[in-house]
Amino acid sequence: MDEGKNIVHSDVVTAATKDALIRRGVKIQDIAKIVYELQVPYNKGLSLEQCIDSVESVLRKRELQHAILVGVELDEMAERGQLSQPLQQIVESDEGLFGVDETIALGAVYTYGSIAVTTFGHLDKNKVGIINELDTKKGIGIHTFLDDLVASVAACAASRIAHRTRDLQEAGLTFKDVQNGKGS
Ligand code: MG
Numbered sequence: 199m200d201e202g203k204n205i206v207h208s209d210v211v212t213a214a215t216k217d218a219l220i221r222r223g224v225k226i227q228d229i230a231k232i233v234y235e236l237q238v239p240y241n242k243g244l245s246l247e248q249c250i251d252s253v254e255s256v257l258r259k260r261e262l263q264h265a266i267l268v269g270v271e272l273d274e275m276a277e278r279g280q281l282s283q284p285l286q287q288i289v290e291s292d293e294g295l296f297g298v299d300e301t302i303a304l305g306a307v308y309t310y311g312s313i314a315v316t317t318f319g320h321l322d323k324n325k326v327g328i329i330n331e332l333d334t335k336k337g338i339g340i341h342t343f344l345d346d347l348v349a350s351v352a353a354c355a356a357s358r359i360a361h362r363t364r365d366l367q368e369a370g371l372t373f374k375d376v377q378n379g380k381g382s
């Protein structure tokens with residue numbers, strides 16, 4: 199028996215994750231902008247391009263991909279009124295005490311360590327940029343899960359950069375040097 203027969207190829211999952219974000223109105227650049235704002239105070243030479251690369255890298259992780267696919271599916275089902283009651287009403291109204299959206303997003307953050315966890319907490323509280331736009335209570339559509347998932351991706355990408363910064367410092371380099379082709 200072919201043991202790999204029922205396994206979905208990671209390329210398929212990666213593509214589905216990116217499609218889900220785009221379909222829901224989230225561009226990689228939107229997430230990268232949050233990462234840039236978080237990390238530029240500590241990295242003078244940091245560019246938006248490097249933040250985009252970091253987001254892309256995070257989106258290749260299965261932990262994040264699976265969380266995004268589950269969360270987006272639930273948001274979309276809620277928009278179509280396909281969840282059973284009372285869950286439909288709870289997700290639709292993004293009820294304050296419903297914490298499963300945060301729990302799924304937080305679970306995916308652990309891969310990137312304590313900086314990612316604390317950054318996620320910050321973004322969850324102080325919704326910025328696209329996260330604020332997605333807040334179900336403020337706009338059209340249901341993004342109960344998506345706002346937390348975007349915060350999760352941004353927190354992970356910011357953590358990656360923080361760790362990379364230290365590696366560069368120890369090598370006597372900055373992100374600007376990497377941009378200019380030094381030390382890579
Ligand atoms: Mg939420």
